[in-house]
Amino acid sequence: xxxxxxxxxxxxxxxxxxxxxxxxxxxxxxxxxxxxxxxxxxxxxxxxxxxxxxxxxxxxxxxxxxxxxxxxxxxxxxxxxxxxxxxxxxxxxxxxxxxxxxxxxxxxxxxxxxxxxxxxxxxxxxxxxxxxxxxxxxxxxxxxxxxxxxxxxxxxxxxxxxxxxxxxxxxxxxxxxxxxxxxxxxxxxxxxxxxxxxxxxxxxxxxxxxxxxxxxxxxxxxxxxxxxxxxxxxxxxxxxxxxxxxxxxxxxxxxxxxxxxxxxxxxxxxxxxxxxxxxxxxxxxxxxxxxxxxxxxxxxxxxxxxxxxxxxxxxxxxxxxxxxxxxxxxxxxxxxxxxxxxxxxxxxxxxxxxxxxxxxxxxxxxxxxxxxxxxxxxxxxxxxxxxxxxxxxxxxxxxxxxxxxxxxxxxxxxxxxxxxxxxxxxxxxxxxxxxxxxxxxxxxxxxxxxxxxxxxxxx
Numbered sequence: 002x003x004x005x006x007x008x009x010x011x012x013x014x015x016x017x018x019x020x021x022x023x024x025x026x027x028x029x030x031x032x033x034x035x036x037x038x039x040x041x042x043x044x045x046x047x048x049x050x051x052x053x054x055x056x057x058x059x060x061x062x063x064x065x066x067x068x069x070x071x072x073x074x075x076x077x078x079x080x081x082x083x084x085x086x087x088x089x090x091x092x093x094x095x096x097x098x099x100x101x102x103x104x105x106x107x108x109x110x111x112x113x114x115x116x117x118x119x120x121x122x123x124x125x126x127x128x129x130x131x132x133x134x135x136x137x138x139x140x141x142x143x144x145x146x147x148x149x150x151x152x153x154x155x156x157x158x159x160x161x162x163x164x165x166x167x168x169x170x171x172x173x174x175x176x177x178x179x180x181x182x183x184x185x186x187x188x189x190x191x192x193x194x195x196x197x198x199x200x201x202x203x204x205x206x207x208x209x210x211x212x213x214x215x216x217x218x219x220x221x222x223x224x225x226x227x228x229x230x231x232x233x234x235x236x237x238x239x240x241x242x243x244x245x246x247x248x249x250x251x252x253x254x255x256x257x258x259x260x261x262x263x264x265x266x267x268x269x270x271x272x273x274x275x276x277x278x279x280x281x282x283x284x285x286x287x288x289x290x291x292x293x294x295x296x297x298x299x300x301x302x303x304x305x306x307x308x309x310x311x312x313x314x315x316x317x318x319x320x321x322x323x324x325x326x327x328x329x330x331x332x333x334x335x336x337x338x339x340x341x342x343x344x345x346x347x348x349x350x351x352x353x354x355x356x357x358x359x360x361x362x363x364x365x366x367x368x369x370x371x372x373x374x375x376x377x378x379x380x381x382x383x384x385x386x387x388x389x390x391x392x393x394x395x396x397x398x399x400x401x402x403x404x405x406x407x408x409x410x411x412x413x414x415x416x417x418x419x420x421x422x423x424x425x426x427x428x429x430x431x432x433x434x435x436x437x438x439x440x441x442x443x444x445x446x447x448x449x450x451x452x453x454x455x456x457x458x459x460x
Contacts, residue, residue, distance in 0.1 A: 009048040009385070010342050013041035017345045021367045021439045031353045031360070038350050049388075088253060098256050099171045102249055107139045108168055109252030114141060115162035116239075116417035123419060133248070136178070139165055150403045151450045161416030161431075169412055175256055180264030181338065181382040182271040182438075186400040189228060191410040191437065196228040228408035228437035233281070238293060238427040259413070259432045269384045271405065271438050272338065272397070286405070286452055287394045289440045297392060301325070302444035302453045309458045314324050316351045316359065322398045322455050330400040330442075330451035337379040338397040342387040348374050348396075397454040404442020404451035410435035 018038050023029035088097040088105075093103040114130035115124035134141060142163040164172060177184035189196065212215050237258055239251060249305035274285025284292070293300045304321040306314045326335060339348065352359040352374065359375065366372045377398060386395050399405075414433040421429040444450030 006045065006049040009045050013038075014345050017349060018043055018367060021349070021364060023334070025364055025367065030097060031356070035350060035353055038346055042346055074269070088249065096241065097249075097250070097253050098175055098260075099347070104168055104171055105252040105256070106248040107134060107137055107165065107252070108172075108256060109248030110134050110137075111139075111141055111162055111165065111168075111252060112255055112415055112430060113248065115415040116419070116430055117418065118162070119374055130248075139167060141165060161414050161433075163411070164413045164415070172256065172413060173261070175260035176263055178264070179261045180267050181380050182268050182401065182405070183264065183407055184405040184406040185334075185380070186271070187402050189406050189408040189437070191228055191230055191435075195230070196408060196437075197225045199225060204284070225335050226406060226439055226441050228406070228439055230408060230410035230435040230437050231281075232433050232435050233263070233266065234430045235259055235266075236429060237432075238422055238425075238429045240427060255430065263432075263434060265384065267407070267436070267438070268382050271407075271440070272382060272384050274438070281439055284440065285438065286397065286440050286443070286454075289443045290394060290452070290454060290456075291392075293443060294446050297456055297459070299445070299446045301446060302449040303394070303456045304454070306395075306455055307456045309389065309391045309393075309460055311347045311395070311457075314347060314351070314395075314455070314457070316355050318455055319348070319351070319375060319396070322396070322453050324376070325449045325453045326398055326400075327449055327451060330403055332400065332403075333397060334402045335377055335400040335451075337374055337377050338382050338385060338399060339379060339395070340383060340385040340387040341381040342380065342408045343385065343395060344372060344374070344379055348379070391457060392459050393457045394454045395457060397452065399452040400442075400455070401452070404440065405441045406437075406441070408437030408439065410437070 009051060017034070017038060020029055020034035024031065024034060088102070090093060090096045095105075097105050097107040097204055098110075099108065110130045110133050114127055116136065117127035117130065122207065133143070142165065143161070185456055188293055204223075205219050208216050232406035235258075237255070239255075270280045271285045273287050274280035274283035275288040275291070276284045280288075290298075290300060292300070297303055298305055302325065304318055306318045337344075337348075347362055362373045362376070372381075385397075389395070392403040416431045416433070418429040418431070421427075440452070442450040442452045444452075
């Protein structure tokens with residue numbers, strides 16, 4: 002039996018997708034696919050139990066980093082050894098992460114230039130990278146041109162480089178591709194370290210005072226949404242033995258690693274944050290919803306499920322969430338936000354059992370990029386829960402454009418250390434972004450907000 006729970010869950014999703022396609026082809030029935038879902042869930046639970054039984058002492062952070070750095074170097078070597086074939090389509094055109102191969106090369110050169118700044122033994126590499134960038138017509142922007150390493154309030158570290166203007170659109174696109182929250186939340190450009198955004202939910206009552214009678218004045222309540230930028234960093238490393246020809250694969254790998262890391266990290270904080278150190282002090286959607294009231298039944302934006310186990314959830318619970326979403330939030334930007342495994346083992350199972358519109362909707366969306374459930378697009382974010390627990394917000398139906406904001410201050414910063422992993426001949430590269438996450442649309446104990454959800458029962 003496979004003991005890797007991640008692999009078994011991926012196999013479960015693949016099996017369910019195939020079963021749904023078989024229904025469409027007339028090669029399987031709803032009952033057979035429902036039985037398949039039950040059988041696969043049992044296998045997944047067994048694999049998870051087996052994996053937990055074999056968990057031993059975790060590796061230290063240094064050992065884990067060394068392993069990751071070695072894997073990174075190996076992947077980089079693979080791309081170089083096949084002459085960048087993985088970045089090319091059959092006709093030889095570029096198909097990497099950036100808009101074109103020149104952007105990828107510029108990003109890689111900028112990282113190498115920043116990583117070799119201020120180091121006497123890497124001065125030649127630094128000069129070569131700078132010259133290559135200048136020859137391409139790209140000029141790096143330095144946080145501190147004199148190369149000093151003083152800490153400041155506006156940057157993570159002096160002497161590091163900022164992403165050039167030409168690369169900003171491509172990197173933002175990458176962050177949004179890998180981060181559901183960054184793609185869907187309302188982006189707020191921050192001109193200073195703290196930005197205030199006005200918000201009002203006031204609706205004026207119309208009056209018909211009659212001839213000669215004064216109209217009664219009504220107050221407009223305006224709240225302020227505060228954004229205070231925090232610096233979020235990510236650390237990786239690459240081999241010191243790189244030349245200019247390595248710029249394209251280095252740029253691709255660094256962009257991929259940083260964008261996925263920030264995408265996952267921001268999603269984790271924004272969707273699950275409870276204000277603790279686990280979420281870097283961020284109060285995200287789950288934390289804000291739970292903070293409305295100690296009694297979950299009093300939180301108007303939450304629907305309490307029929308039980309504490311996923312198998313006890315009813316289709317009626319999900320339709321209640323749809324009914325809870327305010328009409329003003331239903332403007333085409335509302336989506337379901339769930340874990341992919343939860344969608345296939347819970348939502349799909351309920352749709353198949355119900356038949357009718359829900360059944361047809363699930364079948365029609367198979368093979369399409371977007372999945373559907375109860376008339377709304379389903380957005381997969383792998384930070385959402387996939388294993389049941391008491392009082393767990395397991396599914397969200399939200400309009401993040403109306404209920405959440407992501408403040409952005411400045412652009413990606415790149416700084417380095419050639420000493421941190423000297424023995425491994427690695428250059429440590431530190432990425433930094435200044436961001437602010439603000440969840441403001443969770444409603445209260447009287448009215449639901451544009452962010453609604455389904456929470457399992459307490460027991």
